[in-house]
Amino acid sequence: MAHLCFQVLSTSFFTPKPQIPVLLSPGAACIKSIHQYRYLYLKAMQDDKFSTPPCDESKVRVPHVLTVAGSDSGGGAGIQADIKACAARGVYCSTVITAVTAQNTVGVQGVNIVPEDFVAEQLRSVLSDMPPNVVKTGMLPSTGIVKTLCQSLKEFPVQALVVDPVMVSTSGHTLAGPSILDSFREELLPMADIVTPNLKEASALLGGVPLETIADMRSAAKAIHDIGPRNVLVKGGDLPASLDAVDVFYDGISSNFLRSLGINWNDFYEFRSSRIMTPNTHGTGCTLASTVAAELAKGSQMLSAVKVAKRYVEAVLSYSKNIAIGGGCQGPMDHLLKLKSNVERRPFDPCDLFLYAVTDSRMNKKWGRSIVDAVKAAIEGGASIIQLREKEVETGDFLEAAKACLKICRVHGVPLLINDRIDVALASDADGVHIGQSDMPAHVARALLGPDKIIGVSCKTPEHAQQAWIDGADYIGSGGVYPTNTKENNKTIGLDGLKTVCVSSKLPVVAIGGIGMSNAQAVMRLGVPNLKGVAVVSALFDRECVMTETRKLLEVLKESTKIAK
Numbered sequence: 383m384a385h386l387c388f389q390v391l392s393t394s395f396f397t398p399k400p401q402i403p404v405l406l407s408p409g410a411a412c413i414k415s416i417h418q419y420r421y422l423y424l425k426a427m428q429d430d431k432f433s434t435p436p437c438d439e440s441k442v443r444v445p446h447v448l449t450v451a452g453s454d455s456g457g458g459a460g461i462q463a464d465i466k467a468c469a470a471r472g473v474y475c476s477t478v479i480t481a482v483t484a485q486n487t488v489g490v491q492g493v494n495i496v497p498e499d500f501v502a503e504q505l506r507s508v509l510s511d512m513p514p515n516v517v518k519t520g521m522l523p524s525t526g527i528v529k530t531l532c533q534s535l536k537e538f539p540v541q542a543l544v545v546d547p548v549m550v551s552t553s554g555h556t557l558a559g560p561s562i563l564d565s566f567r568e569e570l571l572p573m574a575d576i577v578t579p580n581l582k583e584a585s586a587l588l589g590g591v592p593l594e595t596i597a598d599m600r601s602a603a604k605a606i607h608d609i610g611p612r613n614v615l616v617k618g619g620d621l622p623a624s625l626d627a628v629d630v631f632y633d634g635i636s637s638n639f640l641r642s643l644g645i646n647w648n649d650f651y652e653f654r655s656s657r658i659m660t661p662n663t664h665g666t667g668c669t670l671a672s673t674v675a676a677e678l679a680k681g682s683q684m685l686s687a688v689k690v691a692k693r694y695v696e697a698v699l700s701y702s703k704n705i706a707i708g709g710g711c712q713g714p715m716d717h718l719l720k721l722k723s724n725v726e727r728r729p730f731d732p733c734d735l736f737l738y739a740v741t742d743s744r745m746n747k748k749w750g751r752s753i754v755d756a757v758k759a760a761i762e763g764g765a766s767i768i769q770l771r772e773k774e775v776e777t778g779d780f781l782e783a784a785k786a787c788l789k790i791c792r793v794h795g796v797p798l799l800i801n802d803r804i805d806v807a808l809a810s811d812a813d814g815v816h817i818g819q820s821d822m823p824a825h826v827a828r829a830l831l832g833p834d835k836i837i838g839v840s841c842k843t844p845e846h847a848q849q850a851w852i853d854g855a856d857y858i859g860s861g862g863v864y865p866t867n868t869k870e871n872n873k874t875i876g877l878d879g880l881k882t883v884c885v886s887s888k889l890p891v892v893a894i895g896g897i898g899m900s901n902a903q904a905v906m907r908l909g910v911p912n913l914k915g916v917a918v919v920s921a922l923f924d925r926e927c928v929m930t931e932t933r934k935l936l937e938v939l940k941e942s943t944k945i946a947k
């Protein structure tokens with residue numbers, strides 16, 4: 383018996399409002415496209431069709447996008463761009479390859495289409511075992527492949543379908559001919575949660591209408607929406623005579639209908655951004671669609687997903703505008719900008735600890751110098767690493783000072799660490815932090831700062847040193863070696879205490895506390911190989927000329943290494 387149910391179904395799994403009642407009936411063949419698709423999704427959930435393993439609280443759910451697209455040997459677009467964009471957005475990406483292209487920054491030299499039954503086999507492998515949250519499509523080079531995909535999605539419904547209707551490469555090469563337009567219009571688009579055509583693709587989907595203005599783009603978005611997708615993003619990057627890049631988003635929810643229900647709803651959105659002048663734009667369409675898919679997989683609503691994706695693509699374009707890969711006229715982008723800024727940094731070298739200058743806001747105030755001037759002078763004097771230890775400065779001022787000091791430190795190749803304040807280290811992109819036993823635990827700091835930043839931990843005992851090693855620190859600071867006026871109520875561990883910590887530490891050590899010209903040699907002559915230097919506050923900064931004092935201390939330290947040899 384055909385069971386009929388009347389159910390309130392959200393217009394999209396990602397679009398929150400409004401709720402529209404839909405008559406669901408498995409037997410009713412007349413239920414059209416998207417509703418049928420929604421029904422299948424719900425039914426599959428009821429029938430437990432998804433092969434999701436039984437809930438195991440110890441396992442972490444990973445947002446997952448399956449991309450069904452072509453491979454780009456140049457790595458800038460297609461499957462390769464999709465994987466990188468998803469990775470950059472923290473989302474797992476599986477792949478079904480529909481074609482293998484030979485291309486580079488000059489153009490497309492060849493295309494080899496994957497046989498339809500093998501596309502079907504890839505789809506089955508992924509969908510039956512590791513159901514993705516979202517499917518994103520790119521190059522679908524034949525009607526057979528479009529049909530195979532639609533069939534698979536009916537058998538294994540997913541939460542959302544993002545369609546990038548790839549037709550022509552940016553170099554002008556046809557990647558999917560006009561023959562696939564019918565299957566796009568009749569089968570794929572009606573299943574889509576969003577379709578993201580550029581001007582040429584939007585025009586092709588609408589039978590070749592010219593699109594030259596933003597008004598044309600709005601009409602096109604509406605007309606494409608009538609084909610069946612829930613949302614349409616018409617990308618205006620190629621719009622002639624426009625300084626800004628404008629994309630038009632249409633969610634098709636009738637504002638008149640909603641207004642009659644008392645809901646204020648804007649069905650068109652324009653995304654405007656200033657055009658980034660760069661030849662490195664290959665793969666922007668794939669990247670945008672994959673990022674929308676990634677954000678949807680994380681649980682975003684459609685409009686937020688599109689906004690985030692636009693922002694991400696802009697950031698990648700801007701970051702990549704001057705990179706040089708290949709000799710052709712359209713280069714790729716570099717999606718992994720976040721990783722890049724860390725990878726490019728010189729790795730931590732324990733020898734950096736040799737003359738460690740630690741600033742003090744009270745001393746700078748006393749001598750009437752800014753933090754930046756203090757840091758400049760210490761670097762000129764030969765400091766090998768700097769720590770900003772600014773206990774009394776307002777957060778905003780601390781951040782500004784950190785950014786200014788960072789510029790100077792980078793020029794001289796001197797690492798800059800921030801005392802205690804992980805937020806300031808992150809916001810300024812400083813090289814790392816120094817934290818104490820009562821600050822944030824080092825393993826938490828490591829999780830926040832990532833694998834490449836430098837983390838130093840204050841340690842007075844072998845147990846502290848052992849924990850710092852386990853927590854992923856890069857070095858330890860050990861003291862107070864001598865009594866100090868700089869840090870209140872600080873326990874003095876003496877040279878013996880320092881030696882005990884050094885001997886037990888797997889990490890390099892810098893000595894701190896009451897160290898200056900008169901006793902630095904005694905510290906360095908302890909003769910423990912992992913004692914790499916001295917950290918000094920007042921002997922450098924509670925003096926009239928920071929540069930001269932730093933220079934003199936450097937000489938003393940150099941002497942001590944000669945004597946030790």
Ligand SMILES: Cc1ncc(COP(=O)(O)OP(=O)(O)O)c(N)n1
Nearest residue numbers: 802816817818819840859860894917
């Ligand atoms: C190199 C170095 N070693 C030790 C310390 C002291 O850090 P902490 O124990 O967190 O004390 P404060 O500096 O925050 O007062 C340090 N700053 N640098």
Ligand SMILES: Cc1nc(C(=O)O)sc1CCOP(=O)(O)O
Nearest residue numbers: 861862866868895896918919920
């Ligand atoms: C910041 C700090 N930490 C210490 C520790 O023992 O961990 S001693 C100290 C103060 C070091 O200043 P000065 O060089 O002026 O003695």
Ligand SMILES: [Mg+2]
Nearest residue numbers: 802817818821
């Ligand atoms: Mg501290």
